[in-house]
Amino acid sequence: xxxxxxxxxxxxxxxxxxxxxxxxxxxxxxxxxxxxxxxxxxxxxxxxxxxxxxxxxxxxxxxxxxxxxxxxxxxxxxxxxxxxxxxxxxxxxxxxxxxxxxxxxxxxxxxxxxxx
Amino acid sequence: xxxxxxxxxxxxxxxxxxxxxxxxxxxxxxxxxxxxxxxxxxxxxxxxxxxxxxxxxxxxxxxxxxxxxxxxxxxxxxxxxxxxxxxxxxxxxxxxxxxxxxxxxxxxxxxxx
Numbered sequence: 001x002x003x004x005x006x007x008x009x010x011x012x013x014x015x016x017x018x019x020x021x022x023x024x025x026x027x028x029x030x031x032x033x034x035x036x037x038x039x040x041x042x043x044x045x046x047x048x049x050x051x052x053x054x055x056x057x058x059x060x061x062x063x064x065x066x067x068x069x070x071x072x073x074x075x076x077x078x079x080x081x082x083x084x085x086x087x088x089x090x091x092x093x094x095x096x097x098x099x100x101x102x103x104x105x106x107x108x109x110x111x112x113x114x115x116x
Numbered sequence: 117x118x119x120x121x122x123x124x125x126x127x128x129x130x131x132x133x134x135x136x137x138x139x140x141x142x143x144x145x146x147x148x149x150x151x152x153x154x155x156x157x158x159x160x161x162x163x164x165x166x167x168x169x170x171x172x173x174x175x176x177x178x179x180x181x182x183x184x185x186x187x188x189x190x191x192x193x194x195x196x197x198x199x200x201x202x203x204x205x206x207x208x209x210x211x212x213x214x215x216x217x218x219x220x221x222x223x224x225x226x227x228x229x
Binding site: 004006033035041043048055058091093104105106107109110112 | 222
């Protein structure tokens with residue numbers, strides 16, 4: 001499968017715990033995006049990377065959230081001291097900088113987080 | 117801030133019917149507009165992308181139109197099938213060059229066999 005992959009697909013944690021999600025973009029896509037989607041809502045933008053540089057961050061990305069893309073390939077999203085309000089689907093997307101598909105974002109299957 | 121609205125929130129149609137989903141956005145200065153499909157508990161599948169300079173795009177039974185000046189897009193689905201049942205989301209990319217997408221809340225479509 002050459003699409004965007006995300007792991008884990010589901011995560012259940014207790015309030016106050018830290019969690020980390022991983023996203024592997026489509027090979028050679030140098031742009032990577034994270035979104036959060038709560039039940040019944042559309043996805044909301046969290047952050048954007050071009051290669052290893054984090055170029056855009058939403059105000060939704062509080063200081064408990066941190067995202068990295070150390071080698072410009074896979075990315076991780078960490079949430080510290082989770083709260084029940086963090087329960088959501090976390091979606092990752094990627095796109096190439098140029099060429100076919102450069103104007104589209106291709107989404108992964110998401111990681112569903114439940115905070116008890 | 118860009119606001120994207122989708123009407124109706126839910127739609128139920130008998131199989132074979134043609135249907136139209138609506139999307140409106142408040143800031144007409146967009147770079148492009150993308151329609152997605154989302155099955156329950158799944159990620160998003162891109163259906164059609166319309167650049168700001170385009171009026172419509174077609175893929176199979178799907179046709180999307182864009183009227184940028186009035187802040188509207190429609191997704192037309194011809195000869196609907198039960199397999200079309202899903203939530204359909206529209207998203208706009210700002211014309212400022214920002215890379216984020218602004219999404220609507222979606223239309224949940226059910227096609228009854």
